[in-house]
Amino acid sequence: MQQQIAVITLGVTDLGRSRAFYASGFGWTPAFANEDIAFYQMNGFVFATWLVSALEEDMQRPGLATPGAFSLAHNVGSAAEVDSVIDRLVAAGGTLLRRGDAPPHGGFRGYVADPDGHAWEVAWNPSWPIDEQGHVRFAP
Numbered sequence: 001m002q003q004q005i006a007v008i009t010l011g012v013t014d015l016g017r018s019r020a021f022y023a024s025g026f027g028w029t030p031a032f033a034n035e036d037i038a039f040y041q042m043n044g045f046v047f048a049t050w051l052v053s054a055l056e057e058d059m060q061r062p063g064l065a066t067p068g069a070f071s072l073a074h075n076v077g078s079a080a081e082v083d084s085v086i087d088r089l090v091a092a093g094g095t096l097l098r099r100g101d102a103p104p105h106g107g108f109r110g111y112v113a114d115p116d117g118h119a120w121e122v123a124w125n126p127s128w129p130i131d132e133q134g135h136v137r138f139a140p
Helices: 016-024 052-059 079-091
Strands: 007-010 037-041 044-051 071-075 096-099 108-113 118-122
Touching: 007 016, 007 052, 016 037, 016 044, 016 079, 044 052, 079 096, 079 108, 096 118
Parallel strands: 007 044, 071 118
Antiparallel strands: 037 044, 096 108, 108 118
16 A cells, blocks of 8 residues: 555634634645635645534544644744744744754754644754655655
8 A cells, every 4th residue: 555645634613713824824725615624735635624513523423622642744944944934823823832942853843733722843854855846755
């Protein structure tokens, strides 16, 4: 089986607030949106935000409103960009979880939660190059 992810979907409680956060914070525009869901075309997969009530119904799994123990990552091209992106995300309605600093494994990173509590790591790692199309390559 091919190693790939086609879609990552986050349950959100207010789609308008979520769209505003991703538009103002990351500068993303949905490829498609309606009153329940927004799809963002990424480099190699689709990212979606879906009203949690509709997601719970679709999965037949009530009680998903609390985010799980995971983080998504947005890599940037330099250490200086980490705090700049974090500041934009906080100004767009995110919550600062951790200001940018250097972890023991190298690079520079910080964390912000979106308005629904989903954690985003904003990171720069000199060993993980980003090509012209925005693809990150794992290169230890």
